[in-house]
Amino acid sequence: MPVKSKIVLIVGSFLILIFGWIFLKYYRVYAVYKLPTCNMDPYFHIDKTIFGSSLLKVQKGDVAVYMGDALPNDLTNNSYEVVGRIVAEQNDTVWLVNGILYVNGLLADDTMNLNYHFILPEAVVAGKLTEYQEKYMVHPYYGNWISLNTSYANLMEMGAKDSATRTVDGSMVITPLDFGVFTSELWNYDNFGPVAVPEESYFILGDNRSNSADSRLRGFIHKDKIIAKIVTGNQ
Numbered sequence: 001m002p003v004k005s006k007i008v009l010i011v012g013s014f015l016i017l018i019f020g021w022i023f024l025k026y027y028r029v030y031a032v033y034k035l036p037t038c039n040m041d042p043y044f045h046i047d048k049t050i051f052g053s054s055l056l057k058v059q060k061g062d063v064a065v066y067m068g069d070a071l072p073n074d075l076t077n078n079s080y081e082v083v084g085r086i087v088a089e090q091n092d093t094v095w096l097v098n099g100i101l102y103v104n105g106l107l108a109d110d111t112m113n114l115n116y117h118f119i120l121p122e123a124v125v126a127g128k129l130t131e132y133q134e135k136y137m138v139h140p141y142y143g144n145w146i147s148l149n150t151s152y153a154n155l156m157e158m159g160a161k162d163s164a165t166r167t168v169d170g171s172m173v174i175t176p177l178d179f180g181v182f183t184s185e186l187w188n189y190d191n192f193g194p195v196a197v198p199e200e201s202y203f204i205l206g207d208n209r210s211n212s213a214d215s216r217l218r219g220f221i222h223k224d225k226i227i228a229k230i231v232t233g234n235q
Contacts, residue, residue: 060089097191
């Protein structure tokens with residue numbers, strides 16, 4: 001083959017690869033995300049990379065990327081990509097009681113391995129916190145007590161489960177009318193519902209139940225807003 005033809009072939013192949021890569025990325029046939037928050041702790045940590053695809057069909061239990069509308073305290077008014085777990089789908093009834101999720105009247109949370117806020121004596125966990133917990137999940141509370149965002153499983157590993165008290169957030173008010181529900185009951189971040197998921201929609205929560213801007217604040221997520229199903233990642 002003449003040298004000129006070889007050059008044309010190499011350049012052509014290179015351009016096909018480049019445009020193919022752009023096409024696949026644009027349509028999220030493959031997708032790579034770096035988590036900006038700890039909303040998926042402990043399953044996926046903040047700043048970690050996860051992978052997904054728009055070609056995969058999502059279902060209840062899957063971690064998905066979706067377009068979330070801006071919240072009042074966001075720095076932008078534009079929609080942006082959010083990662084969460086699909087906990088309920090159309091016609092399911094969702095109810096949170098003191099931060100624990102029930103779907104169709106049944107306990108739906110793996111309460112041992114999801115993250116919540118706990119209050120416990122600092123002395124109990126002194127020297128037992130991971131570098132990650134020290135950096136992202138521990139906040140001074142008062143005196144010799146700290147607020148720790150972690151799971152029951154992790155507390156058991158530290159020998160601190162019996163000393164910890166899980167906190168319930170009643171300060172973040174949820175308006176039932178935003179979910180089409182007429183009730184005099186007071187809803188908040190950890191006490192919510194019951195509410196039925198509408199057709200072609202999902203209810204999506206972060207695995208970090210006490211620190212996630214999810215469907216409790218964003219509302220139901222229509223199927224058209226689902227971008228990709230997450231298939232793997234590194235913690």
